[in-house]
Structure formats: C-alpha cells, structure tokens
Amino acid sequence: MSLLSLVLQEIRHRKGNFLLGVLSVAIAVLCICGTVLGLRSHDRVTESLTGAMEAATQKEMAKLEDEIRKSMKGLGFNIFIYPDGQDMSEVYSQGYASKTMPESYVQTLADSNIVVVNHLLPQLTKKVKWPERERTVLLIGVRGEVPIAHRDPKKPLIEPVEPGTLVLGYELAKSLSLNPGDEVALLGRSFRIAKCHPERGSIDDISIWLNLAEAQHLLDAEGQINAILALECNCASLDRLGEIRKEVAQILPGTQVIETESKALARAEARNLASRTAKTQLAALQADRASLRAGRERLAAWLSPLVALGSMAWIAFLTFSNVRERLTEIGTLRALGVTSPKILTAFLSRAAITGLAGVALASALLVIAQFSPELIQVNLTASEWLILATGAPLLACIAAWLPALHAAATDPAQLLRHD
Amino acid sequence: MPLPLIPHSYLDMTDLAVISANNLMKRYNDRVTAVNAVSLKLEPGEFVALHGPSGCGKSTLLMLLAGLARPDTGSVTISGNDLFSLSANNRAKLRARHIGFIFQDANLLPYSSVLENVLAATLATPRANARERATQLLSDLGLGDRLTHKPRELSAGEQQRVALARALFHEPKVLLADEPTGNLDSDNAALVLASFRTHADRGGCVLMVTHDATARMAASRAIEMKSGVIA
Structure with a gap:
C-alpha cells in the first residue's frame, strides 16, 4: 500500500471535506483569473473604443478637410478691393461701393508680382430700378478673370457674361416668368437671357449679371469699376487679411481690402473646433478608461490576495478539521x-491534490466560459496556466502546513491514550 | 470456531529478553504520575497479562514500551536497542519491525478494505510479497472471504482479527495489546487469546493489558499495576 493510495482512499471516504477545499481553490482561481482577464478585456475594449473613435475622427476630419478644400476653391479666401475713400459702412449696409476706381487697376494688380491672390475679377455693381419690369435689382457687371501676368494664364473661375446677354437671379426669373432664351429690355436696351441661376437664398436671387462693358455703359461709368474680387488667397499666416492688405497697399495705395465671405473661415474654424473637440473627447475617453482600469487594478490588488488568503485559511481550517477527525487513525499509523515525515507528507499530498483538483475545476469552468460569447475571453498563456497549476497546490500545501505539522508532531500516546 | 494458526516461525530465539524496561517513570502535567519506577522484562515465549484498576497506568506503560511516549526517566530496550536513544524516525522504524500493537478498538482505517488495512503496515516498512502475506494471514484468521470488505461491514470480532493480522504482518518480536478482548464476545476473545498464545509459543512475547479475568488466565504470567507501580 502506498501513501498516495492511502490519501486517495481517504479523499474518497471524506468527499465533503475534500470538495469544500476544491471549491474554495476553484473560487480563488476563478476570482484571480477573473480579475486578470477582466483587466485584459478592459484593455481590449479601450483599444477598440479609442481605435473606433480615432478612426471616426480621422474620417470626419478628412471629410471636413475636403469640404474646406472645396470651399476654399469655390470661395477662396475671397476679398473685395474697394476704391480709395469708400465709406465701408455703406458697403456693409448696401452690399457694394458707391465710389468707383479705374478698371485699369485690375490690370495694374495683374501685372504686379502679387503672390497672395490667384484670381482677379473686376466688377461694377449698383442697385437700380428696372423700369421695364418695375423692379429694383442689383446690377452686376462682370468680366472674365484678368490673368496675372507673372503666372500662367488660367481658365477663368467664373464664366464671363457674353455681351448682349443677361444672367438672372432665381427670384427675378421666377416672379417674372423669364427663361433662358427669352428677350428682355433693360434700361432701354434689349438683352437675351443666357441663364437663370438656381435659388441661392441671398441677394443673388434678385441680381442681374451682365457684361462689364455693357454695365459701365448702362450706368454711365465708362472704364470704371467699384470692386475687384480677388479669389483664392495663398496666405502663409493666420493673419491672411493683413498679408493681403499689405501686398495690395503696395500696388494700389489707398484701396481698401475686406474679406467678403466668412464661410470658409467658419468652416475651417469649425473643422479645427471639431478636431479639438474630437481630440478632447478621445483624451477624455482615454482618461476615463485609464481611471476605470486603475480602479480595477486597485480592486484586483487587494481582492486577489484577499481571496487567495481566504481560500488558504479555509483549506487550513478544513485540514485542521480533517486532522481532528483522524487523530486515532494518525495514532494507529504511528x-x-x-514516521512523522510520512504523516506530514500524507496531509500535504492531500492538500496538493485539493489544489490541483481546484485548478482543474476552475480550468474546466473557464474553458466552458470560453464558448459563451456573453462572458469574458479566456486568453491565458501557457506559462500562466503553469503558474496556476503549480501555484494553487503550492499555496494549498502552505495553508495545510500547520495542521499537517500538528498531525505529524503530536505525541501518538496522546492520540491513543484512553485509560 | 477453530483456533487460527499463525504459520510463521520467524522469531530470533537468541535474545533472552526481547523487551526490557528499567525504572520507567511518566508524569502528566507534573501532577499525575501515570507510571512510577516500573521495571520489567519479557522473554521469548512469554505471554504476560498486565492488569489493574482503571487509570493505574497500564496503557501508558504500553505506550512507553512501544516507544510511542517518551518516559520522564528510565529506558526501554528492545532486542538490545535502547529505544529512546534512537531518533523518532529510527524509533518508528524499529517499532515497525519489532513491535505489533493491538488496541481495544481495532482502530482500522475506515476507508480501506480489510486487505488494505493489513497492508497499511507496509506504509512503515515495505515488504516483498506483501499482498500474498496479508491474504494468507487473513485467511488463517478466518477472514479469507472478507478481503474486500470495509471495516464497517465487519463485526467487532472480525475487526479485531484484522487488527491482529495487521499487528502480526511484520512478524514482530513483541506484541503489545491494550485490552484486545474488551469489546469481543467470548468466542472471538478466545480466538484472539489463542493467537497470542501461539505467537508466544513460536518465540515471540506478548504483553496484554486486560481487565478480563479469563484473558488473564490465558496468559503465562500476570503483572498487577496499582497507581503507576507494579504491585
């Protein structure tokens, strides 16, 4: 008969004590594994969340970037250059300048080495009564882009209005039932409607575009314009208006430069704000997750040892109870x-088997849990399994050490004496 | 019931005194003197009954002789070996080889079969053909058909016979029995006593603590203890 078979027979005989020990070890192992796997699961979720947020932010930023690019192309950092001495409050209130400047200014500008502006469009704008239709309209005389001399000529960004034709704003065309191809009279002269713009929801809807020269003629302003529209400014710094003013002032002293549209800027700022907000949100998420992880780490830091110690205390109690129950048996064996070392070995072997069985039970439960998508992913490494398989029996032996030593060291005469 | 035969003639007959005790004293908690200056000697072939009132120190003396308890003073010699000059482990090994011990209650392992209970003696000292010897011993004691039974399935007499087989497994020179017939009916008691007699006849020695007059009469010599001393 071997010591191991004696231990196994005794375990079979006292199943309750053994199973309570096994359960205790299994609970401790599950608890410790749970904290470790929970932290790993947390890290995976954090990675997933932040990854998703970063991807979404990047996508949104790319979209905004694209929108900005498009808006920059469409609107540029568009500026108006107004004549010297123009009251800007008047421009702001009525939308155009009452003063004029020579159309040659545009050519002067185009022939200069101006680098901040890509496209130059002269225009003459004035609010007039359309006597033939009894409407007040905004008359805008335009011509195609004036090529900037030191650069390659480019295709005009906006199509020039052919002489003898008009382009109507949406509201005018709709309310007057005018369509492309129709002939209309304007200020005593006949024009063919070349195009009707779709609705823009702005003053454009009551505007009429015509060839600049014809506009100058109709408005008695030969060779005059009241604004130069400059599109797509290439500004290195944030103070783009300052840069443009500085450069234009050197070429056309006295002129006034204002930015006509703030949409591009607003979009750019919106994009920057969105970017900052996204980064802040990401940082907040990361901080939240880090804080949550730190909390879980703190919990694991005291819970795992506590559970391990609780399990050890329980095994110590069970072993002590087992020893108490077997005092006569121990005395008989003595x-x-x-020998005492064999008695000690018998009890420690029993504890080790308890630890092993507890690990086996916990492992089985973890393996089962792996098949359930509801539960955490079990991804312990081989070395971690090995630590569990050796650590649990070792801790069980340490827990059983004192009761086992008590069993081995007690005077057998005390165990057997009954007279 | 036929008396069992113990079919072994293994005893070393050269020792005149198989076990001797000299001036043994054992006190508990410095208040109770359980054994007081006891000296005795058991020679081969002796079957000695130790009797006396309860609490007189009989069982304690038995423990001292088996080396299970250490005396405060005095010595015990078994086959020339001073028991208490040995380490605890060597004392245990000497006990395994030379001393058989039987209790009033059989003290069998409740979770082991009859055969395994006898084989429990090999936990201390391995022996060749242990299973065959244990089976033979049990058969000789009339338990050949109970080898796989658990102790709870046996009567008190049968349990005591299993304990007897376990005690005799290593062919001990000394058989120490603590009221072995106390819980037995007369037939089983007679059977156990006959086994002791046979053991003694084959050169061993038996020291049996008993209250039973019949058991005492079966012994070749009786020693009476009173208040820790041999009267």
Missing part, C-alpha cells in the same frame, strides 16, 4: 511505525 503505532504501526509510520
């Missing part, structure tokens, strides 16, 4: 000549 009387048979079984």
Whole structure:
C-alpha cells in the first residue's frame, strides 16, 4: 500500500471535506483569473473604443478637410478691393461701393508680382430700378478673370457674361416668368437671357449679371469699376487679411481690402473646433478608461490576495478539521511505525491534490466560459496556466502546513491514550 | 470456531529478553504520575497479562514500551536497542519491525478494505510479497472471504482479527495489546487469546493489558499495576 493510495482512499471516504477545499481553490482561481482577464478585456475594449473613435475622427476630419478644400476653391479666401475713400459702412449696409476706381487697376494688380491672390475679377455693381419690369435689382457687371501676368494664364473661375446677354437671379426669373432664351429690355436696351441661376437664398436671387462693358455703359461709368474680387488667397499666416492688405497697399495705395465671405473661415474654424473637440473627447475617453482600469487594478490588488488568503485559511481550517477527525487513525499509523515525515507528507499530498483538483475545476469552468460569447475571453498563456497549476497546490500545501505539522508532531500516546 | 494458526516461525530465539524496561517513570502535567519506577522484562515465549484498576497506568506503560511516549526517566530496550536513544524516525522504524500493537478498538482505517488495512503496515516498512502475506494471514484468521470488505461491514470480532493480522504482518518480536478482548464476545476473545498464545509459543512475547479475568488466565504470567507501580 502506498501513501498516495492511502490519501486517495481517504479523499474518497471524506468527499465533503475534500470538495469544500476544491471549491474554495476553484473560487480563488476563478476570482484571480477573473480579475486578470477582466483587466485584459478592459484593455481590449479601450483599444477598440479609442481605435473606433480615432478612426471616426480621422474620417470626419478628412471629410471636413475636403469640404474646406472645396470651399476654399469655390470661395477662396475671397476679398473685395474697394476704391480709395469708400465709406465701408455703406458697403456693409448696401452690399457694394458707391465710389468707383479705374478698371485699369485690375490690370495694374495683374501685372504686379502679387503672390497672395490667384484670381482677379473686376466688377461694377449698383442697385437700380428696372423700369421695364418695375423692379429694383442689383446690377452686376462682370468680366472674365484678368490673368496675372507673372503666372500662367488660367481658365477663368467664373464664366464671363457674353455681351448682349443677361444672367438672372432665381427670384427675378421666377416672379417674372423669364427663361433662358427669352428677350428682355433693360434700361432701354434689349438683352437675351443666357441663364437663370438656381435659388441661392441671398441677394443673388434678385441680381442681374451682365457684361462689364455693357454695365459701365448702362450706368454711365465708362472704364470704371467699384470692386475687384480677388479669389483664392495663398496666405502663409493666420493673419491672411493683413498679408493681403499689405501686398495690395503696395500696388494700389489707398484701396481698401475686406474679406467678403466668412464661410470658409467658419468652416475651417469649425473643422479645427471639431478636431479639438474630437481630440478632447478621445483624451477624455482615454482618461476615463485609464481611471476605470486603475480602479480595477486597485480592486484586483487587494481582492486577489484577499481571496487567495481566504481560500488558504479555509483549506487550513478544513485540514485542521480533517486532522481532528483522524487523530486515532494518525495514532494507529504511528503505532504501526509510520514516521512523522510520512504523516506530514500524507496531509500535504492531500492538500496538493485539493489544489490541483481546484485548478482543474476552475480550468474546466473557464474553458466552458470560453464558448459563451456573453462572458469574458479566456486568453491565458501557457506559462500562466503553469503558474496556476503549480501555484494553487503550492499555496494549498502552505495553508495545510500547520495542521499537517500538528498531525505529524503530536505525541501518538496522546492520540491513543484512553485509560 | 477453530483456533487460527499463525504459520510463521520467524522469531530470533537468541535474545533472552526481547523487551526490557528499567525504572520507567511518566508524569502528566507534573501532577499525575501515570507510571512510577516500573521495571520489567519479557522473554521469548512469554505471554504476560498486565492488569489493574482503571487509570493505574497500564496503557501508558504500553505506550512507553512501544516507544510511542517518551518516559520522564528510565529506558526501554528492545532486542538490545535502547529505544529512546534512537531518533523518532529510527524509533518508528524499529517499532515497525519489532513491535505489533493491538488496541481495544481495532482502530482500522475506515476507508480501506480489510486487505488494505493489513497492508497499511507496509506504509512503515515495505515488504516483498506483501499482498500474498496479508491474504494468507487473513485467511488463517478466518477472514479469507472478507478481503474486500470495509471495516464497517465487519463485526467487532472480525475487526479485531484484522487488527491482529495487521499487528502480526511484520512478524514482530513483541506484541503489545491494550485490552484486545474488551469489546469481543467470548468466542472471538478466545480466538484472539489463542493467537497470542501461539505467537508466544513460536518465540515471540506478548504483553496484554486486560481487565478480563479469563484473558488473564490465558496468559503465562500476570503483572498487577496499582497507581503507576507494579504491585
């Protein structure tokens, strides 16, 4: 008969004590594994969340970037250059300048080495009564882009209005039932409607575009314009208006430069704001997750040892109870000549088997849990399994050490004496 | 019931005194003197009954002789070996080889079969052909058909016979029995006593603590203890 078979027989005989020990070890192992796997799961979720947020932010930023690019192309950092001495409050209130400047200014500008502006469009704008239709309209005389001399000529960004034709704003065309191809009279002269713009929801809807020269003629302003529209400014700094003013002032002293549209800027700022907000949100998410992880780490830091110690205390109690129950048996074995170290070994072996069985039970439960998508992913490494398989029996042996030592060291005469 | 035969003639007959005790004293908690200056000697072939009132120190003396308890003073010699000059482990090994011990209650392992209970003696000292010897011993004691039974399935007499087989497994020179017939009916008691007699006849020695007059009469010599001393 071997010591191991004695231990196994005793375990079979006292199943309750053994199973309570096994359960205790299994609970401790599950608890410790749970904290480790929970932290890993947390890290995976954090990675997933932040990754998704970063991807979404990047996508949104790319979209905004694209929109900005498009808006920059469409609107540029568009500026108006107004004549010297123009009251800007008047421009702001009525939308155009009452003063004029020579159309040659545009050519002067185009022939200069101006680098901040890509496209130059002269125009003459004035609010007039359309006597033939009894409407007040905004008359805008335009011509195609004036090529900037030191650069390659480019295709005009906006199509020039052919002489003898008009382009009507949406509201005018709709309310007057005018369509492309129709002939209309304007200020005593006949024009063909070349195009009707779709609705823009702005003053454009009551505007009429015509060839600049014809506009100058109709408005008695030969060779005059009241604004130069400059599109697509290439500004290195944020103070783009300052840059443009500085450069234009050197070429056309006295002229006034204002930015006509703030949409591009607003979009750019919106994009920057969105970017900052996204970064802040990402940082907040990361901080939240880090804080949550730190909390879980703190919990694991005291819970795992506590559970391990609780399990050890329980095993110590169970072993002590087992020893108490087997005092006569121990005495008998000692009387048979079984040495104290063998008695000690028997009890420690029992504890080790308890630890092993507890790990086996916990492992089985973890393996089962792996098949359930509801539960955490079990991704312990081989070395971690090995630590569990050796650590649990070792801790069980340490827990059982004192009761086992008590069993081995107690005077057998005390165990057997009854007279 | 036929008396069982113990079919072994293994005893070393050269020792005149198999076990001797000299001036043994054992006190508990410095208040109770359980054994007081006891000296005795058991020679081969002796079957000695130790009797006396309860609490007189009989069982304690038995423990001292088996080396299960250490005396405050005095010595015990088994086959020339001073028991208490040995380490605890060597004392245990000597006990395994030379001393058989039987209790009033059989003290069998409740979770082991009859055969395994006898084989429990090999936990202390391995022995060749242990299973065959244990089976033979049990058969000789009339338990050949109970080898796989658990102790709870046996009567008190049968349990005591299993304990006897376990005690005799290593062919001990000394058989120490603590009221072995106390819980037995007369037939089983007679059977156990006959086994002791046979053991003694084959050169061993038996020291049996008993209250039973019949058991005492079966012994070749009786020693009476009173208040820790041999009267």
